[in-house]
Amino acid sequence: MNDNVSIKIPRVLLIPAASVVLLSLLPIGYLFIRTFGSLPDLISVLFRLQVLLIIIKTALLVVTVCLSCILIALISCWIITRTDIKFKPIWSGMLPMPLVVPSYVGAFIIIIVLGPKGIVQKALEPFGISNLPDIYGFEGAWLTLTFLCYPYIFLTLKSAMENIDPALQEIAQSSGYSYWKYFLKIELPLLRPSITSGSMLVILYTLSDFGAVSLLRYQTFTWSIYLQYQAAFDRTLAAGLSLILATIVISILYFESNTRKNRNYYRTNARASQSKPLFHLNEWQIPASMLLGSILLIGLIIPLFFLVYLAFQGFITDQIPKNILSLSINSLTVSIVTAISTFGAGSSIALITAKYKHKIAILLENTSYIGFGIPGIVIALSLVFFGANYASLLYQTIPFLIFGYTIMFMPALIGAFKSSLLTVNPRIEESSKILGESELGTFRRILLPLTSPGIYHGMSLVFLLTIKELPVTLILGPLDFGTLATALWNASEEAFFLEAAISGVLIIVLSIIPIFGLNKLTNERSLWIHYK
């Protein structure tokens, strides 16, 4: 039936949702208006060799990271889905895991291991090798981001490869195609949409990344914006660069949403995936495992091992940062408060988009997603401009920092809350209303308890994102305020590697907390969630 198409969105929901969206667009809108307001300045600042270099450097990094991620993902997905490699579930479970490593942790480990006076160099010194190729700059940034980002393509590509109808291959080979001709002419075109959507995420991640490029001193947009913001009295260049970056990201998001509309046409048949013909690896079993193993080694095992090892070293040599307790409390507090505030801000938007198919609902949802796509550094800078001019009382206070986090991470909550709202039969809500319960009462007594696992899931996601967040915290945080993430970044900038490692381990330990609650909650509720 045409559920709710004819019913207007109640004002109880529409007013808060619209205000939240407007409020979250305010800073970025202000950035655009302000920067365009001084167009001559902007032009004179932007048409410089320096800016051209930033564009070239960013583009180089984005393209190379994206291509190497595609290569890694294609090879590893092909091995997992098309051969009889052993321990398949372990490989497919482990290979996406580098996703959880924050980029500044990855960069920090690269510096420790491959940097000047790093672990590798020290090991090689007895052999008379005293100079390694420079890890700072492009090489380091490329290496770090490649091994952090390939999981985005791996995940989309793997499910696409599993869903390709094996009959296609049989038909192609019975019409005389060799396997490689079949793969290039038939399978690869079918996989293109999923490679594209995974690549979009890689591109967005690389464009937005601040942690890795700043520690590895590679001048992309984000680090240049930060340097300009820190050093220059005139912030027009920082604003101009932010504007260009925001425009690039918004165009990518727009392009992405357009390709997503067409994606259904490409969807292939999911049946008969159990009878897929597999390549027998035989004597290639070990080399193939070693290949996958080395990806995991670089992306996950080495970083975690050295992080824990260095933290342990720091611990026994008593190099624990003095304020480690207050840093941990800060990290926990802002993350918890942000999780709550995203729920307060995002729930009305989630309710509207889940329940009404209005044009307004779609518009609200799409605009609320802008905060997610735009790099943190741009959000932070626009809030600085806005705060310094219009909210000087709030500027560089914790509430203002939380506001910044909320704009950025609200979409994660909206997504999780919305999908759990969609599992609630609309007739259940109607039953409550016809029994006399108000809109608000129905929310409190019916929707809230039924969707609490989804809400919890969304809030823990926000918690994770916040505890790992770096650039916004650096720029918007009060002067004497620090979190574990900023402590790690500062310590690593100043080469206090053992201190940095301790913060890194604590970030990972604290990130695990919400997972326990989630399991408990889903176990209790799973019984009746399945009843529909």
Next chain:
Amino acid sequence: MDTLQIELKSISKRFGDTQAVNNITLKVKKGSILSVVGPSGCGKTTLLRLIAGFENPDQGELLIGGTPIWDQVNNVPVQKRNTGMIFQDGALFPHLDVQQNIGFAINKDEGENSVNSLIELVGLKEKKTRMPHELSGGEQQRVALARSLATNPSTLLLDEPFSNLDIQIRKDIRTEVKDILKSYNMTAIFVTHDQQEAAEMGDQIAIMKDGQIEQIGDPEEVYTNPTTEFTATFFSQANMVNCDIDKKKLKTFISETDLDIDGDLNRNMRVLMYPHQLKIEPSSSSEEKNGIVKKRIFQGNTHGYTVELENKEIIDLIQIERVPIQPGSPVKVTYLPGEFVICFDKGVQKTFKVG
């Protein structure tokens, strides 16, 4: 006694290109049950949702208990209409147990007694602490009924409440529900796609097609006197057979009947033949036979036959006969009209006395 409880005046509702409800006017007396029956997509569920307040009509007037509920000026919200609704899938609150579901709308202090008596009314005393997913479909609908009675609604709306249940349970539960509704003197609108269920549940029955009400009335009356061909075939499950009326004789491929009409008539029409008015015999001689059995359905104490007549018309009939006739056999079908025959002249119903 005969006060009106529900009154719809020229109610219409359109979804995009579909006219879901088209200019419907109807009245339901207090304490009476109206069954609304029609094929899926005829707009019967939308009609209920308009009365409940989940959708707003495009035009018309809606009154409950004499009070305007929806018109150009008024729009009473769902919560204030004092109606109850039972959905096809029960829509119980999955996180609440039986007594919490039933007591959902009842004030805690005063409510315990009424919750307990409702639990007893629907026979779930032993299961009052069960969760919805631990109940059978029939029990879930009993809880839904008790829950909707808890608010003392003036009107109950039932949207195909039994269609997800097994056939055996369905028959018992509908008698039970009807008895409960009658004991509460409840005004109810009962929507279904099942003709038998509609006839059994309703004091009145409305046949719905394409957003409009084809016929409304007493179930027996609608069955014996369908005013449209749709009602005749859909509700009365009758055959429509081509006929010629020649002076005072009604001629079909299988029969000739004398009619008692003033003056002479000369027309092509369609005549309505109920399945039980047709008789079927095996026929060995080719002279006698006028059709071939296409299908036979064993229905317990009767057999249902589908016969293709030699002029290619298809008819359904029922026979109480011990020896079944096999599909493919040649048969002779005869027509035994009652006191009246009902014909349709280009959609207009005409009744003739058999003379």
